[in-house]
Amino acid sequence: MAAVLDTRLEARPNARRIAWVPLALTAVALAWLTLFLFVPLFAVFFEALRKGWGTYVAAIAEPDAWAAIRLTLLAAAIAVPVNLVFGIAAAWAIAKFDFRGKSVLVTLIDLPFSVSPVVSGLIFVLVFGAQGWFGAWLTDHDARVIFAVPGIVLASVFVTFPFVARELIPLMQAQGRDEEEAAVLLGANAWQLLWRVTLPNVKWGLLYGVILSNARAMGEFGAVSVVSGHIRGVTNTLPLHIEILYNEYQFAAAFACASLLALLALVTLALKTWVESRS
Amino acid sequence: MRALLRRHSVLPGFGIALGFTVLYLSLVVLVPLSAAFQKTFTLSWDAFVADVTAPRVLASLQLSFGAALAAALLNAVFGLLVAWVLVRYPFHGRRLVDALVDLPFALPTAVAGIALTAVYAPNGWIGKPLADLFGVKVAFTPLGVLVALAFIGLPFVVRTVQPVLEDLERELEEAAQSLGATRAQTFVRVILPTVAPALLTGFALAFARAVGEYGSVIFIAGNMPMVSEIAPLMIVTKLEQYDVAGATAIAVVMLVASFALLLAVNGLQWWSRRYAEARS
Numbered sequence: 001m002a003a004v005l006d007t008r009l010e011a012r013p014n015a016r017r018i019a020w021v022p023l024a025l026t027a028v029a030l031a032w033l034t035l036f037l038f039v040p041l042f043a044v045f046f047e048a049l050r051k052g053w054g055t056y057v058a059a060i061a062e063p064d065a066w067a068a069i070r071l072t073l074l075a076a077a078i079a080v081p082v083n084l085v086f087g088i089a090a091a092w093a094i095a096k097f098d099f100r101g102k103s104v105l106v107t108l109i110d111l112p113f114s115v116s117p118v119v120s121g122l123i124f125v126l127v128f129g130a131q132g133w134f135g136a137w138l139t140d141h142d143a144r145v146i147f148a149v150p151g152i153v154l155a156s157v158f159v160t161f162p163f164v165a166r167e168l169i170p171l172m173q174a175q176g177r178d179e180e181e182a183a184v185l186l187g188a189n190a191w192q193l194l195w196r197v198t199l200p201n202v203k204w205g206l207l208y209g210v211i212l213s214n215a216r217a218m219g220e221f222g223a224v225s226v227v228s229g230h231i232r233g234v235t236n237t238l239p240l241h242i243e244i245l246y247n248e249y250q251f252a253a254a255f256a257c258a259s260l261l262a263l264l265a266l267v268t269l270a271l272k273t274w275v276e277s278r279s
Numbered sequence: 280m281r282a283l284l285r286r287h288s289v290l291p292g293f294g295i296a297l298g299f300t301v302l303y304l305s306l307v308v309l310v311p312l313s314a315a316f317q318k319t320f321t322l323s324w325d326a327f328v329a330d331v332t333a334p335r336v337l338a339s340l341q342l343s344f345g346a347a348l349a350a351a352l353l354n355a356v357f358g359l360l361v362a363w364v365l366v367r368y369p370f371h372g373r374r375l376v377d378a379l380v381d382l383p384f385a386l387p388t389a390v391a392g393i394a395l396t397a398v399y400a401p402n403g404w405i406g407k408p409l410a411d412l413f414g415v416k417v418a419f420t421p422l423g424v425l426v427a428l429a430f431i432g433l434p435f436v437v438r439t440v441q442p443v444l445e446d447l448e449r450e451l452e453e454a455a456q457s458l459g460a461t462r463a464q465t466f467v468r469v470i471l472p473t474v475a476p477a478l479l480t481g482f483a484l485a486f487a488r489a490v491g492e493y494g495s496v497i498f499i500a501g502n503m504p505m506v507s508e509i510a511p512l513m514i515v516t517k518l519e520q521y522d523v524a525g526a527t528a529i530a531v532v533m534l535v536a537s538f539a540l541l542l543a544v545n546g547l548q549w550w551s552r553r554y555a556e557a558r559s
Binding site for chain 1 (some may be wrong): 288289290291292293295296297299300301303304307308309310311312314315317318357360361363364365367368370374376378379380381382383384385386387388389390391393394395397398403404405426429430433462487490491492493494498511512514515518523526527530533534537538540541545
């Protein structure tokens with residue numbers, strides 16, 4: 001190592017003289033990250049525990065908080081598997097076959113990423129709301145989508161739509177078709193092909209997509225906020241519950257609930273780093 | 280038709296996979312999005328223009344686009360710096376810092392919003408020294424909007440530029456320096472042209488994300504009409520007043536802007552691939 005370093009210093013005689021440049025750049029970069037990332041992250045846990053463990057546990061054990069946690073888990077438990085199935089189907093069609101309009105399809109799949117969360121909620125109000133396309137029909141059949149749980153699930157499905165497909169498409173394209181074609185020639189049926197050949201090859205990318213869409217589904221705020229109606233204990237997800245607590249100046253309770261989601265984010269990042277090191 | 284779609288493949292399941300993909304895409308994304316445009320067409324052109332050029336709406340659009348642009352520029356500069364430091368300078372805890380750069384992707388926006396507000400409020404850890412020493416108020420002003428947007432856009436530039444920097448050939452820089460180039464010249468003439476397409480892509484992605492951002496901004500912005508009210512909040516406010524058509528008019532303006540950005544990003548990525556191939 002020392003030898004490598006020495007030759008490089010010899011090659012650039014002025015390198016030793018201005019060795020403060022890397023130091024200064026590293027310091028500025030870390031200062032920027034500290035101001036915008038590390039301090040706010042630390043603040044979540046600090047504010048959550050400011051009034052002690054008793055307040056913290058009470059804020060999370062409260063019935064409305066529990067209802068919010070359950071609804072958040074439910075929305076993610078529906079949105080993630082549905083988009084997982086879609087992601088596999090889309091990646092199979094796009095990566096393993098040639099057809100016209102493929103690049104248009106790939107662009108359209110990315111659409112939900114470029115739509116503002118609030119607009120993502122609004123479009124479902126326009127379809128299922130009281131004055132929307134199916135509003136009258138839903139009222140006649142005594143069913144509700146907007147300001148009810150189905151709306152929250154729909155909004156969660158929309159905002160997590162591209163994640164799995166987006167991870168799988170480049171991965172499956174890079175792997176080509178040879179293995180699948182060999183399996184077919186050896187007599188594998190479609191089901192065997194999927195479970196024995198294709199999915200094992202992309203399992204880390206698949207897991208990565210699932211982790212990311214789960215984080216987004218559980219943390220979504222804007223889209224869910226528009227369709228929720230903020231009925232306590234019924235249509236509040238955990239992020240919406242945090243907003244209500246915060247607006248009522250119950251800061252310790254708001255940050256206690258926020259710390260659960262911050263922990264989820266840290267677990268997500270840890271899993272992501274682990275998956276990246278495996279693949 | 281079938282022959283046109285599918286060129287001699289022995290693999291099964293094309294029809295069902297593509298059929299399901301298109302059907303699901305239409306039901307979940309395309310049909311709901313078209314509802315926004317259909318709703319806008321029920322407005323007359325004059326009513327649409329009146330809705331989106333009302334002073335309060337115009338101010339909110341200006342703030343959303345202006346602050347997003349400023350935040351994306353900040354992120355382009357500091358994102359490039361962070362990527363450079365992560366790639367080039369080994370320091371203790373680099374792997375941890377590298378993983379934490381993605382925090383704004385993983386942290387729910389509402390959590391980011393209340394955390395940034397607590398830190399940058401006049402009595403917060405960073406807000407108080409800024410107010411005491413410089414008299415700068417961050418939270419509950421347009422500056423607060425900028426802070427929130429800089430936070431959520433932070434990973435985009437780092438993650439697009441980082442792989443390009445990793446592939447950068449050090450020989451080129453060393454050649455430039457041995458030919459007498461200063462560090463600044465090497466940076467401007469050798470490094471910057473190579474990373475420019477990736478930097479622009481990251482900038483555009485951060486900008487697109489920031490324009491529509493809602494959750495992290497509304498807590499720190501203070502939401503004063505004409506001053507610190509963002510366009511997505513304007514949509515929510517109009518919805519709460521049962522002005523669905525007015526809300527949709529603003530939404531369509533934002534949708535058109537984000538589609539244009541999406542096309543620009545796709546074009547940039549296509550260009551940077553060609554650029555990389557041409558250089559190699």
